[in-house]
Amino acid sequence: MTAHFTDQGFAPLAIAILTVSDSRGEDQDTSGHLLRTAAVAAGHRVAAKEIVRDDVYQLRSVFSRWIADPTVQVILSTGGTGVTGRDSTPEAVAPLLDKQVEGFGELFRQLSYAEIGTSTVQSRAFAGLANGTFIVCLPGSTDACRTAWDQILMAQLDSRTRPCNFAQLIPRLLER
Numbered sequence: 001m002t003a004h005f006t007d008q009g010f011a012p013l014a015i016a017i018l019t020v021s022d023s024r025g026e027d028q029d030t031s032g033h034l035l036r037t038a039a040v041a042a043g044h045r046v047a048a049k050e051i052v053r054d055d056v057y058q059l060r061s062v063f064s065r066w067i068a069d070p071t072v073q074v075i076l077s078t079g080g081t082g083v084t085g086r087d088s089t090p091e092a093v094a095p096l097l098d099k100q101v102e103g104f105g106e107l108f109r110q111l112s113y114a115e116i117g118t119s120t121v122q123s124r125a126f127a128g129l130a131n132g133t134f135i136v137c138l139p140g141s142t143d144a145c146r147t148a149w150d151q152i153l154m155a156q157l158d159s160r161t162r163p164c165n166f167a168q169l170i171p172r173l174l175e176r
Contacts, residue, residue: 011159011167013073014047015039016066020054020079020089021140030142031078038149039076044157047072054080059092067096067130073170074157075133079140081124089137090124097128097135104136104152111151112144132173134166 017039019032029051036046048066052058059080066072080089094100104127112120125148127136138148159167 008160010043013044013157013167013170014071015044015074015076015157016048016050016069016072017046018049018059018062018066018075018077019051019140020059020077021051022054022086024051024079026051031138031140031145034142034145035076035078035138035149038146038154039157042154042158044074054086054088056088056092059089060096063093063096063130063135067133067135072133074166075135076153077135077137078145079138081126081137081139083122083124087124090126093126093128093135093137096130098131099129101127101129101134107152108138108148111147115143115147129173132170134170 017032017035019029021029032049032051036049039046050062052062063075066075077089077093080087105125108125109120109123112123123139123144125138125144127134129135136148136153138145155161156166158165
């Protein structure tokens with residue numbers, strides 16, 4: 001199914017990008033660069049970009065700071081979603097979430113299956129909401145980030161996508 005767009009105006013979002021890595025510096029951060037380039041090309045603003053070691057407490061610190069920042073609407077992270085001992089993004093972020101968006105991880109793995117086969121079961125990619133901020137945690141692979149952006153995020157972060165999208169929900173996320 002293809003996303004449908006309307007003629008209603010585009011609403012740019014403020015996106016923070018976090019690369020989780022023990023070994024990558026800014027020059028080697030191909031996944032973070034891809035997400036930044038794609039977000040800007042789509043018309044969004046990159047509010048912040050950082051690289052943090054795969055450590056639960058360092059990750060929680062950065063995520064918490066961005067979740068508390070009212071100017072950050074979306075956090076995209078890349079890395080730390082595998083199953084090895086150092087992969088701790090889900091453990092760091094899950095306690096911070098108000099709600100999980102289960103469909104994101106399910107759809108991401110379905111799309112990834114077409115590209116990498118059964119290896120997709122090793123991905124713990126997920127999404128959720130915290131304090132009115134959308135959080136999406138992706139694998140560290142540049143190809144995985146491209147799949148997520150091109151086939152899910154580009155449309156879901158575009159306020160013109162119909163029948164619905166994440167962007168249009170942002171003003172209502174904190175309603176109780």
